[in-house]
Amino acid sequence: MEAKLSEVTMVAKSSAMGGGEDITMATSETIPKSGPVHPSGGTVYVTPYVAPAHGSVGLGERPEKFNGKDFKRWQQKMLFYLTTLNLARFLQEDAPDLGENPDWQTVAAVDAWKHSDFLCKNYIFNGLDNALYNVYSPMVNAKALWESLERKYKTEDAGSKKFVVSKFLDFKMVDSKTVISQVQEFQLILHDIHAKGMVLGESFQVAALIEKLPPTWKDFKNYLKHKRKEMKLEDLIVRLRIEEDNRQSEKKAGNYHQEAKANVVEQDVLPFYSGRLFVRRPLVPLRDE
Incomplete structure (x- = not known):
């Protein structure tokens, strides 16, 4: 019933x-x-x-x-x-x-x-x-x-797969940003690719990351390409971080030397008080008394 x-x-x-x-x-x-x-x-x-x-x-x-x-x-x-x-x-x-x-x-x-x-x-x-x-x-x-x-x-997921692949292929690093910050962007794209069910081998990821380094890293890029021993992605990121730290240290050292030279030139002109403000006048050799 x-x-x-x-x-x-x-x-x-x-x-x-x-x-x-x-x-x-x-x-x-x-x-x-x-x-x-x-x-x-x-x-x-x-x-x-x-x-x-x-x-x-x-x-x-x-x-x-x-x-x-x-x-x-x-x-x-x-x-x-x-x-x-x-x-x-x-x-x-x-x-x-x-x-x-x-x-x-x-x-x-x-x-x-x-x-x-x-x-x-x-x-x-x-x-x-x-x-x-x-x-x-x-x-x-x-x-x-x-x-x-x-x-x-x-x-719709199939369409988003094509979008993620296009984003991966178009990604290229620039000199105006730090390399490590751009490496993090690259890793996010890789994460999206894996989330869509697409698998990229680690060797491919390493080679792709090396190829996407900015123009000023051309010599270091060629150095990495000619290394015979394969690297893991984590090892490559560590190498990039060390290289970037070294470059920043050299850049700071170069700026310091330039500032030191500028200070030497400045010392050739001493300031004196004119009553209202300091002005500079050239050094005059002292007369023998």
């Missing part, structure tokens, strides 16, 4: 749902009120599958609301979250078919599957912000919802 409910309110208060936060899910689906009739004549009451509340799943592990950005990261977190609730399989399963003359076990299994799929779908809905919730709310099951999100946002 089944009862048509205009609204079914499910309030989850468990650590799996975030430590006591009430979550309400409303639907107009047909929810089985009692199980089918057993061949012996008795009524079989079916207890739908309910996701266990694992104590290890805390408030911080529930994914943040997805707002259309960083889909891959959100998807991985949501997949892990659903896995802890034993609901991840409903992202790939279609609804079982009852057939023409189903027996009571088949009907009971289908009812339990629908209930678990209902939970899975609404956990995903709860992970979307309001704007996206309104867009995807017509989805009939968890699999359709999951695949629709993938089609939409994985395509």
Whole structure:
């Protein structure tokens, strides 16, 4: 026997749902009120599958609301979250078919599957912000919802991959900034590339970083290119930091020598007080008295 409910309110208060936060899910689906009739004549009451509340799943592990950005990261977190609730399989399963003359076990299994799929779908809905919730709310099951999100946002991820690759190829260091600060920019680009699922070998990263050194580092660049022993990226960055420190020290020493020469020239002219301000006059040799 089944009862048509205009609204079914499910309030989850468990650590799996975030430590006591009430979550309400409303639907107009047909929810089985009692199980089918057993061949012996008795009524079989079916207890739908309910996701266990694992104590290890805390408030911080529930994914943040997805707002259309960083889909891959959100998807991985949501997949892990659903896995802890034993609901991840409903992202790939279609609804079982009852057939023409189903027996009571088949009907009971289908009812339990629908209930678990209902939970899975609404956990995903709860992970979307309001704007996206309104867009995807017509989805009939968890699999359709999951695949629709993938089609939409994985395509956008493919476009962002091309953007990151273009950014990597166009990156070139300039002399107006410190090399180490630009190395940090380069590392951020590498991080974005890896975050998009693209893998660059360390030898390639080292060679690319050497090639992108600024024009005034031409001699040092050639020196690094002709080194036979391969370097790790961390070792190369240390070498660049030492080289830049040496260059800055030499530059300061050069400025000091120039200032010293200027002071020698200045000492040839001594100031005297004219009554209102100091003026300078050339030195005159003292007369012999």
